[in-house]
Amino acid sequence: MKYLDEYRDYASVQRMAGEIRRVATRPWTLMEVCGGQTYTIVKTGLQELLPEQITLVHGPGCPVCVTPIAMIDRAIATAMLSKVILCSFGDMLRVPGSTQSLLDVKALGADVRIVYSPLDALQLARSNPHREVVFFAVGFETTAPANAMAVWQASREGLSNFSMLVSHVLVPPAMEAVLASPDSRVQAFLAAGHACMVTGYEEYLAISARYRVPIVVTGFEPLDLLQGVLLLVKQLEEGRFEVENQYTRAVRRAGNSAAQERVNEVFEVTNRAWRGIGEIPSSGLRLRENFASFDAELRFNIALEDAEESGECIAGLVLQGLQRPYDCPAFGKRCTPDSPLGAPMVSSEGACAAYFHFGRRKEDDQSLVSLAAAS
Amino acid sequence: MINLSCPLPRPAKDRILLAHGGGGRLTNQLIEDVFLPAFSNAALNSRHDGALLSAGGARLAMTTDTYVVQPLIFPGGTIGDLAVNGTVNDLAMCGATAVALSAGFVLEEGLAMETLQTVVASMRDAALVANVPIVTGDTKVVDKGKGDGVFINTTGIGLVVAPTSIGPERIRAGDSLIVSGDLGSHGIAILSVRDGLEFEGPVLSDTACLWPSVNALFEAGIDVHCLRDLTRGGLSSALNEIATVAGVRITIDEALVPISDVVRGACEMLGLDPLYVANEGRFAVFVAEEDVDRALDVMRGQTVSAGALRVGTVYERASGIVTVRSRIGGNRVLDMLSGEQLPRIC
Structure with a gap:
């Protein structure tokens, strides 16, 4: 190919x-x-x-891994509102909040849908005028332009039943x-x-x-x-x-200026909490004042209790490269992709899930080493 | 500033999730935790695609499967094709030729009669190709909104014609793994219409009756050690189940696994691994090394397995594991699917 x-x-x-x-x-x-x-x-x-x-x-750099637990709880609470269709990229559905994941509430009847682009969510809003369509906007600079575009487009069309729960990071x-x-x-x-x-x-x-x-x-x-x-x-x-x-076939020194302009028009830089790491100053994006009416956080204004964090998961250390996933005592035992304790065990991009799926357990490492020696 | 902790959510095991039906780890857990303890018996506990029974001196195989695909009619087939082929194939994997099928329909109020006619016609055609009569049936209608158009259950009875026993327990170190053709077409065909995704070319489901190919292997006198159709959960789930039961290491060579360009492209775009994508007309065969060339010749002589290739080898190991030698020469473990395969973010 x-x-x-x-x-x-x-x-x-x-x-x-x-x-x-x-x-x-x-x-x-x-x-x-x-x-x-x-x-x-x-x-x-x-x-x-x-x-x-x-x-x-x-x-x-795994978007779902660093999305804070409070934001996932907010997405879940928003999805539980009867008028809401909550749209998200697939990965995000399995990430545990403080007590459950979006997939769990989907099983309880919440209308949670996987989309491949925020523009698909926009289309859902157009075709469901009596529902509130909320797009869960997570990710890094890569996904920001399309998300900015969706809000900009909704604003231009005066689409009042579309909003975005923004948890962008830089x-x-x-x-x-x-x-x-x-x-x-x-x-x-x-x-x-x-x-x-x-x-x-x-x-x-x-x-x-x-x-x-x-x-x-x-x-x-x-x-x-x-x-x-x-x-x-x-x-x-x-x-x-x-x-x-190295990536000259895709990256230019100044980047994509049209995309940057759209992002800057819709979003502004803000402090953000990173799951497992903590708040990092000026490390995220939020909707600008002009687009505040598309901010799902303001629109639904749900009061949430503080999410409790526990000490067992070492995600913060893994995400900073200080520990390997299999250094965690819960890895592959109490923490698996089917019942993850922390977000890096969820997405295929999460280091823990990648290690789990592709067998980088300590004992398998040994077996792969002998394999490599034999081949 | 740095707060190195992560929450401890309560694992949601008190409800059925879609992934319980995905053919992966959760499906297995459901079988082990709920069904096996309740129904335990020798035939069931062997956990084959079908149960092997003997009655009146005859060696019989019996299997059942329920089909809930959406959309009902998709590129390359319908739910009716799947319902006939899937059950006939499960019998074939037991080394049995289908003798008769039953068909149970759950229809949703409001279903267009024309859709039902199309589905039933495709069942008739598939049954003709497989040379098996549908001898008994049942119909229920549920309220609008309580079904998804049509659900079909088929049960099949087959006569075992395999000269030797077939199953993971017969796999030996040194055996070769053959797959019958390119992988992933069915899953991608469904996805392409379900989510309105358009790929560079049309992808047709691979739904097909596998018996002619399996039977040809028997008729050629090839000692088939194990057969498995590669349905939900794809090649990786099938191999993991087999490796676990057989207690061996199965190693596949990624560069040898046949996957069409359009399926590869779709998987690249969506962040899916084709080794986990569903098939409805593909199977894996384990034979001794010395039988590989002959088995490949026989399989390639049958339309349904014209693209058969040797993709892997079995090695000795105390506990089951599947490894992949990647295209670039690195090795990794190929795990069973966890949860549903979900598209990545970027």
Whole structure:
């Protein structure tokens, strides 16, 4: 398949991995920021191809993982209102709130629907004028333009039965939060290519300079990731810290200005709580005053009790790359994708779920190591 | 600022979720926690696609399945095709040729008669192809809103013709795994019409009667160790069930697994893994290494399995596991589907 097969080609991948082995002389710890990259790494067994010195840790770029519990509780409470059709991307449905998930309340009769685009939710609002259609807008810079577009379009059409529950977050502040953590082991970043398609990567220049950390904007296919790793390792070995763009087929330095304009017109930057991490200043988006009438939080104004957090799940440590999923005592035992204790066990992009599905349990790791040795 | 905790929700086990019907982990849990304890007996406990019975000296197989697909009519078939083929195929996986089917209908008030006619006509045609009569039936009508157009249950009785026993317990280290054709067409065909998604080409369901291919293997004298049709939960769920029962490691080579470009494209776009996507006319066969080439020749001679390929190998291991060697040469575990397969965000 064009544009995919060439980035999964066995020979090219092996060549690139060989080049990394040649260049790496010391141990380095790299973080891939985006959950989509984590998924590829674990699904393709890419870590096996890297030399032992290179450790990949999995970052906080999984939208459903970092959506705060209070926001999920709010989505659930909104979905329970009889007039409401709550629309969401599929991943979000299984994420546990403080007592249940959207799938649980769907089983109780709430009208919860999976959509593939916020524009589908808009269409639902048009065809159900007597219902309130609420779109649960989560995600990073990647999904913000389409969500902004939906609100903008609803505003233009005067669609009064459409609103959005906004829980948008931004990548660069999360990278800074990781770097600012005193326990951080991260020495370089594979930045999230798709978020950079929208934003470009000028914002990363300051982070790279301030923390003296190499950043490579990287794609999502195995060859992309290996090339990103190679560029980072070269920088680290040579003592450089620069921002480079591996994902040139999709990302330009300034990003997509039309998308940025629409996002800025509809949203403004705000403080956001990150699940498992806590509040990070200026790390999210909310609807601007002009579009406040489309804010589901204001429209339904549901009073919620504070969600209780428990100490058992180590999601915060996993999302910052301080622990591996299987370092958690609950991993694969009390916490599985069928009954997740924390969000990273839910989405396929969540590090815990990726490890669980693709068998990165400690004992399986052993079995895979022997497999790799045999093949 | 950093608050390293996460909530502890109450697991929702007190209600049925859609995933309980998804063919994955929750379905298995339901069988183990609710049905097996209640109905336990030797035939049921073997947990095969159908039960093997003997009556009056004859070796019989019996199976039942209920069909609830939406939409009722989809590219490449109808719920009626599925209801006949699915049950005939379950018998085939027991090494049995179908002798007779029953058909039970739950119809929703207000269903268009024309739709029912179409569904019934496709059942008749599928039964003709499978050479099996529908010998008894039942009809119930439920209030508008209490059904989804048509639900169909079919039960099949078959005569076991397989010369040897067939099942996971016969799988040995060194056996080869063959799949009968490209995977995932049925699931993607349903998704394409259900969610109004349009892909570059039309995807037709692969619904088909598998008996001709299975029978050809028997007639060629190939010692078939295990058969499994790849329905809900796709190849991965089937292999996980088999590996668990057989107590072996099954390894598949991702680059060898046949998946059409349009199915791959749709899965890439939606964030689905084709190894978990449903099929209705595909099956997996385990044979000894020395029989692979002959089995492939025989299967490729039958229309329904013309695309048969060897995709994996069985290795010794104390507890069951399925691993995949990825296209780029890395290894991973292929787990059973957890919950429903849900599209990713971005």
